[in-house]
Amino acid sequence: MIAAAVPKKRYFSRIHPATKTFQALRIEVNRELENLKNFIPQAIDNLALGGRLAIISFHSLEDRIVKNIFRENARGCICPPAQQIQKLQEKYADAVSRADSSADSLEKALRAGPKSFSRCVCGKEPRVKIITKKPIIPSGEEISRNLRSRSAKLQVCERV
Secondary structure, three states, X not given: OHHHHOOHXXXXXXXXXXXXXXXXXXXXXXXXXXXXXXXXXXXXXXXXXOOEEXXXXXXXXXXXXXXXXXXXXXXXXXXXXXXXXXHHHHHHHHHHHOOOOHHHHHHHHHHHHHHHOOOXXXXXXXXXXXXXXXXXXXXXXXXXXXXXXXXXXXXXXXXX
C-alpha cells in the first residue's frame, strides 16, 4: 500500500518506500526525539570533568538534535550586543555624572570603550568542548561488514 502511494521515481532508491514510514511511526511511538532531547543535558550534568559523552545517531533528526545540544553547551557568553552597549552607556553616564574630574573620567571610559564590548555580563560558561567537529562516519569496509552502520554518525563532547 505504501509503495503504491510513493511516486515511481522515488521507488527505485536503495531503501524500500515503507522503511521511512515505519521509521517515522517507531520514532513517534517511542518518543525517541523527545527522549534524546531530555537525555543529553542530563548526561552532560552527570559527566565528571574530562569525561566524554559519545552519541551515535542513525538519522538526520537525531543527528541535528545531538549537534545543536552539543553546540549550545559548548557556547560561552550569550550576551546580545544591545546588552553590552547598554552596559557601556551606563559606564559613560557614571563617568560624566561624577563631579570630581568628570572630563578625566570620561576620557578614561572612552579609551576603555572597545574593551567593554568584550566583557560578558551574562556569566554563561561553556560546559563541554566538542571533540568531533564533524561527525565520524563508518568506512566503506565497515559498511560492507555491517550494512546497518551505513547511516551511523558518531559525535563526541568532553565536560570542561
